Amino acid sequence: MSANRLGLAVILFLCASHLEGHAQGFAGLGTTAEGFSVPRKGVPLEFPRDHGAHPDYRIEWWYVTANLKDASGQDYGAQWTLFRSALSPQTVQGWSDPQIWLGHAAVTTKNQHYFGERLARGGVGQAGVTLQPFRAWVDEWGMQGTGAPDADPLQNLKVKAQADLFSYDLSLSAKGPLVRQGDRGYSVKSANGQASFYYSQPYYTVEGEIVLEGKPVTVTGKAWMDREWSSQPLAADQTGWDWFSLHLASGEKLMAFRLRDSGNGYSSANWVSVNGESTSLSGDEVIIEPKQTTKVGDRTIPTVWRVRIPSKSLDVVTHPLNSRSWMGTTTPYWEGPITFEGSTSGEGYLEMTGY
């Protein structure tokens, strides 16, 4: 997902001082990596190794979004994210570990958007990712592998989080293979060649429980996980992004994003077939246009979008479940469930940063 994703936020948040000079808005990521590894084309992803952390890269995330329904057909969205942001490319046992972890969790309903945030430093057990058994956690929030020892660690997961007014405990089960985004997992983010390593698991089915203001709700639905790591995924003049993950009615999946910059921007998409074959679509094949905006606080945010991919005969308009899905976290952004209709219909998630 989103080469762009929130990581940006994290980076900006942690590295701004490092990026002085041209740290304007979300453009901060565009600096060269100092001592950090840089994603290279042709380096194959390897599992389960790459499910774990890559501390030699500056940023990384484990990102789950779920479109859920309760027994009465009410829609819900749930988000669970663990970001890693390194101040330097190493890990150290103890308080001086330069790896900073950031957790975001949210539940969205038609009328409400609940969110929580956790910050932690590595090296002391407060947050981290282990492979055997798989576990990604910050404080009491966790994403834990529950599958058979010989299965892929991400095959079956238990995801839980809680904050002031909500909590959830979801079981995820993958019904399809892992999907490498971009060129076999090498995802280009700008015309200048900034890139990240990026793969997804878009085939999760979900069941579990959400508790909102003390009231438990049993839910089922679909979820999508993104794994991405990089050291300099954005160009200096890029200011933010609009990112879509769509579950099509046909069972196909679409990941599409638009990076905004001073010029025409940079768009990209991946079309994923029912059995997991991924086709990378170039910028001129993807047209993403804002249709309608919502005022959230003093920000004007486009919440209704038209997404077109002529080569795939796709032309849909997306609507948010809740146009005020605003994450008022340390670095704020918009993230929430959407539905779409047009040439096809379905549901998914939208993330917008830099507004």
Added chain:
Amino acid sequence: MIKTTFLAVISHWRYRPIQLITLVTGIALATALWSGVQAINSEARASYARAASVLEQANLQQLITGDQQGIPVETYASLRQAGWKVSPVIEGTVRLGGKRIRLIGVDPLTMPQSNDAPLVKDASDLAEFIRAPGVILMSAETAAQLTDVQGLRIKLSPSVPEDAAFVDISVADRLLQRKGKVSRFVIAPDQSPSLPPIGKISPDLSIRAGGNGTDVSSLTDSFHLNLTAFGFLAFVVGLFIAYSAIGVTFSQRRGTFRTLRSLGVSLKSLTAILILELTVLALIAGSIGVAIGYVIASFLLPGVAATLQGLYGASVVGTLSFRAEWWLAGLAMALLGTAVASAQSIRQLWNMPILASAQARSLATGAERSLRVQAVLGLLLLSLAVLLTWVQGGLVTAFGILAALLLGAALMLPAVLAYTLGRAERWARKPIPRWFWADTRLQLPGLSLALMALLLALSANIGVGTMVSSFRTTFIGWLDQRLAAELYVTARTEEEAERLRAWLPSRVNTVLPIWSVDGDVLGKPVQIFGVADDATYRENWPVITGGDDVWDKIASGKGALVNEQMWRREGLKVGDRIALPGNFSVDVVGVYSDFGNPVGQVLVGLGAFGQHYPNAAKLRYGLRVQTSELDRVRSALIDDFGLPADAIVDQATLKRQSRAIFDQTFAVTGALNALTLAVAAFAMFSTLLALAASRLPQLAPLWAMGVRRRKLARLEVIRSVALWAATYFVSIPVGLALAWVLLAIVNVEAFGWRLPLMIFPIDWIYLGLAALGAALVSVYYPVRLLSKVAPAELLKVFTNER
């Protein structure tokens, strides 16, 4: 009618402006000293609260441990993973470039946000704070004193108290060598419901409630009580002035009252008018007093700040902010004081027959009766004071003793003087001396309040002066013992210290390591020092109790010396076993005096120290050097070894600094002493002035019999001086008793050390001369009035026109 009455009543002030000034000054002075002291106290307390909330987030609950080593990092992970929002703190004292500061290592990622002192404002601040080499956040004052910050970037923040600094927890971990162990956790106020109990996660931890109760404020309570007592003493002395001024104005206005009452003004409305008048005066005088108090406080506060820093290590901002609470308190005290001071006069007004006018003699007769009552009451109070010294009580009892002693002595004073005057009268043969003594005795009731005020001021002066001088003498003697080494050096790093240990032995007589660790003993923080087995200690260390073999037991590693304050506070006895951090138990083998140190101290043998605390900083050393070699060794340390000059301190400098700190400490006491004495002198002046007018009936017959006005004036001067002198002599034993209470009871309660009482008669002579000077000044104006009184005025005494 009411308006006319009011105008008639207050017209008095137009003819007696001096009385008005006296009354207002009395109330203003009383209020000024009281509110000045209160201002200092409230400023200091606000400082502690601010420091506590900044340094410790003391308003929040904390998780603490009994384990000296700290809390393992795994506990942090367990707590967080269980859902507890706690933030770790690693703190301690560290020496940076020759200065010890309190280092507080926090984790800005989890620290609950505080409005008082945001550590980091934004993301870039945060990254800079955490990222190596890290930031050290402190006040500009502290930064100015640091020469070395170990490569940390200094950032200034006015909200960080002096001698403290914030760093990232990883920096504190490294500088304090804690190996990751956490000192305490701050518990965020917003916790999830249904958390597992702390005890289940880590049984070693306990919750400390949030609030303003801090160590430093309980330590300094005694000091503030001291100041408050002083303020109250000054208030009482000021009240005497107001009391006598009000008494005089009432008696002089009896004629007016009589006329008004005859014209049909009811007693009720007259009283109401008088109360209104006094209230207005009290408010005016109170406002002046509060303003003066503010000025006094702002002059004294830097001294108080230095004292608190020196005695308790408490940091107080040296500037005063204007607080509504003591404005109001000051005005309330002025009103209350005026009410107390005028109650008797108003009661007399009610009880007096309408047409009775004031007669000096009739007042005096009543006074003679009350003289006896006062004497009995005074005796009772003195007995109570003696009784209380047997009661083991806290600081409040100690101040109870002081109050009973001073008040008892003051109440006894008129009786003692009356008795002395009676003896003198009998002893005198010639008529004029006989008249002189008899007349003085007659005047005594009128003067007694002023004399009591004077006694209080003089006794306080002698008492506090004796305490300070005794303390100073003892302290300097103790410094000589304690600072036996000729040079003190501090290495900058452990590596340098190691080189120093190799370099020194061939160049100096003896190297005495001064190594210490901080830890909790008997639940309180103490410093633990390792001492070498050396003649320096055997010969010089100020041991109070302990056998001859104290130093052998220390050297063996089984014994420990504790300082006096710890010994008293914990009620330790020689032979008691105490548990030190790190599974180290030692027997108390002796006690030594340790002035100016707020915390407990334990001395153990150097060998045992090194064994139990291998990681203690080994940076400081005392060096024994021949005096003649001193300069050579010092320059060799700087030039050959490469130690910076400020890392070497010689004994003389250290002693000079210590003495300067000591003198600074008691500058406040001296200032308050002088102010109290000034107030007492003013009380005397106002009383004499008030009496001067009523003296004519007594003096006119003598004048008529041929005694010249000039001689009468001389006699008046002699009378005043004689009364002053008598009071002064009484004040010496009272002052010494006061000094004894301060040294043997108050000091022990307040600071934890007892001092020997030493007598400094030369100081009394100075005080006597100052008092004499004040007497002459206060008597000058009233007597000049008397000597210049027109013969016609004296003649009027024999007419019916009065």
